[in-house]
Amino acid sequence: MNILDYTAVELSAAIKKGEVSVVEATKAVLAQIEQKEAELNCYVTLDKEGALAQANDIQKKIDAGELTGPLAGVPVAIKDNMCTEGMLTTCSSKILGNFIPTYTSEAVINLQKAGAVILGKTNMDEFAMGSTTETSAFGATKNPWNTEHVPGGSSGGSAAAVAADECFYALGSDTGGSIRQPASYCGVVGMKPTYGTVSRYGLIAYGSSLDQIGPLAKDVTDCATILETIASHDLKDSTSVERDTDFTKALVDDVKGMKIGIPRSYFGDGLDADVKEKVLAAAKVLEEKGAIVEEFDLDLVEYAIPTYYTIADAEASSNLERFDGVKYGFRAEDCDELHQMYKRSRSQGFGPEVKRRIMLGSFVLSSGYYDAYYLKALKVKALIKKSFDEAFAKYDMILGPCAPTTAPKLGASLSDPMKMYLGDIYTISVNLAGLPGISVPCGVDKNGLPVGLQLIGDCFNEKKLIQAAYSYEQARGKFSLRAKEGK
């Protein structure tokens, strides 16, 4: 068996049995990176030597019985917006192009404690602002299923790396769909947990009230296992919550009696026919396995995007003020006046999409507009949350697509930002309401590009989603690029 065929959990089990060593697994994945990376550009930073050194160390700890967890020894890729001590962390931005954090984000520390081998940092849309990974200052990542297409975003590097076996699993972050949508485009499983489940300490903020770290994985079992590992109640993050985290308990093939609601508005105009067909077929599978599936009307869907962009951009405009050329990162040369230095450093350091969002965010918070825009958006957010509360009073979960289409061609989205924003329609409200959502591959379209099924749960109900996704996966059978390529 090729090492790359293993899922993360399978690999760790094989390592513990002595069938594979951590170094062998690391070398296998590094070889794959060597082969694919020039074409795909999944990584901003690759730490070959560090990975091999970690692999040696971890192997010893496994042999000594010090590391026994289900992910011990498995190589992982980290989205480049999570701080890693001593390793470049750029947010795919020129302004952080030379930033080497002096501390490690809590989610990554949790992985390290579990014996993960950190391979490097994955490419993303600059500061997670984008849906294609094309706004990266370090070049776009390509979709491993078809390199003329984008991998989605903003966690495009993480999703593509998992799909192309350039890692066994990856961490991403999701502010408006940034894990689920690229997972969908790249044919992998991605999950955005309930807000507060994974510590944001060390995650470079985009929209603080919306950001959550989550897994990108080969299957639902890996996904649940990773989430169980990274979730923690962290006293350094005031918004972190104390809750149940035994997600792997939900890896049960049973959906009998589960009530699944399908919002009619999710399947209207704008949804690609192929995507619609595959997603509804997946719903049918769950129904055949005993779930009760029915259509319903979810209110306010169309208001989620304007609400989201108002809140996320407002928060971003403030969160990104710290990038000013004073303490770290890029400083424009030859500035002898303070504000000139600020302006030049930021104008040269940020890309166009980031500037666009910072400007909108500054505007909606500015004197005279705060009530009309920002406060209004916070009120609509309350209404959106209420409409989900009503839905979850009737249903265990909501089922829909992740995105209106499969992965678009490179360059097709950047020319029209508004169109790109509209593509977030199915994922964005989940962040506004703090809900968990999972994306599971449910087939390919006529061009052979993956389609993602999205399941949305009520707050703290990840286990229901995991159980349904796992059950669907059992019926669906294996789905991966390797399987498709017949490897």
Place this chain on the structure above:
Amino acid sequence: MANVITDETIDYVGILAKLELSAEEKEQAKKDLAEMLDYIDQLGELDTTGVEPMSHVFPVHNVFREDVVTNGDDRDNILKNAPEEKDGMFLVPNTF
């Protein structure tokens, strides 16, 4: 287009956000900002009278630290990424 963004507005936003735009970027920014605001304006269709603005999704409150010193001297680390430093301090253009 209902919203018209003037040069003054873009310059003002530039001061707030500390961004310096070229003439070409300014024109684009005026267009983009107006388009987004038009789009956001549809929130005005919703009656939100009496709705409490929601900053936090969950009713989590009172997360505190005890008043105990937990950090030691870490200044070498803190200064590690400084674009310019002198005497253990960050150096910036004169503000006096």
Place this chain on the structure above:
Amino acid sequence: MAKQYETVIGLEVHVELATKTKIFCGCSTAFGGEPNSHTCPVCTGMPGSLPVLNKQVLEYAIAVGLATNCDITRNGKFDRKNYFYPDNPQNYQISQLYLPICRNGYVEIETEEGGKKKVGIHEIHMEEDAGKLIHDEWEDATLVDYNRSGVPLIEIVSEPDMRSADEVIAYLEKLRLLIQYLGASDCKLQEGSMRADVNLSVREVGASEFGTRTEMKNLNSFKAIARAIEGEKARQIDLIESGEKVVQETRRWDDAKETSYAMRSKEDAQDYRYFPDPDLVPVVVSEEMIEKIREKQPEFRTEKMARYKEEFDIPDYDIDIITNTKRMADLFEETVALGAQPKKVSNWLMGETMRLLKEQSMDPEDIRFSPAHLAALIAMVDKKEINSSVAKEVFETMFSEDIDPVQYVDEKGLKTVNDEGALRKTIEEVVANNPQAVEDYHNGKEKAIGALVGQTMKAMKGKADPTMVNQILKEIL
């Protein structure tokens, strides 16, 4: 007839709280230390770092609110105030705009005419302090030290209820005393742990509308505040009299030049884009929490004065001075508790202590000697182990170095000589060597005995008990 003007003044007072750690991280708030040695990712605005509120900050803020008769906000939160400046590492300051912790309070001050007046407190909010900027002339640049960044502050915003510099000073003295009594801050203006910005406008006497106000910053002493108020009042009246308008602006006071100038910059839009900080959760204050803090409130000055009157036999004048600072009152009570007689303790505090403080331009806060040492000194005098002039000398050393007086007196051999034989011998020699003085005395010049006492003390190197010397002298003569 020339127009009569009235000054309308409101104050924004920033007070650094006496917590051990910063408001949102576990860094020390201690003064001193190398630049940036009390910093971490949170208080230097490192990417990915997050704030967590220091509970003690909230408790101090509530305590000050209760002491100033405020309503405590039951459901408060923190907001971000966005502005770019290098002393502010995140380029936003975490503060409270929409739901400050305390509102609608007042303190009572005594006016010059001897009456009482309430000065309203609009609100008190919690916020973080900024770092320090240092001018580097060599590089023509600014250096940034974040040791003070994130030190907790409360800002106490008064209503525009004050009408003169005297009222302002009385208000500040009152606030300072309350806060010092609470132990929430040492409130030193010179060191910046208490800072006042003055909002001032003038209007014609009898007018119902307020004039346009300005905000004056950089006031580092009560004297500077008084001068700035007079200066700004005159400037505004001049403008109005000459038909010009007062511009609403922030001005910086230059106390050396006794003038102010506008702090204006086209890059400074004064549009702070406040919004609730999504990184911090709401602060919900329960009745129980307030009661707990209320129970812990100390005895304030008025109560203390009444108790002193009842408990200690010391004059009202002494009580007034001693209770005027927490430090003095504590010192007094602790020394008395060690067995010293209250009036004697009071005498040392009112006399020598105040004299030395004044001489060395120090605050009572700066007093170094311990109550135990003062009590020991008083005991030595009581036991006639040293005489009063030696005691004063010892006290001066104690004041500057906090030495142990018993040990000091021993080492320096300053003990009074109580050996009557030795003393008598010395006096006999003095009498023998000063026939003129002896004769004068016998001729009825009572004062002449003073010279003989002086000579004896000199011969004894000050270590004799003057009463005893007098007694023996009279016997011999």
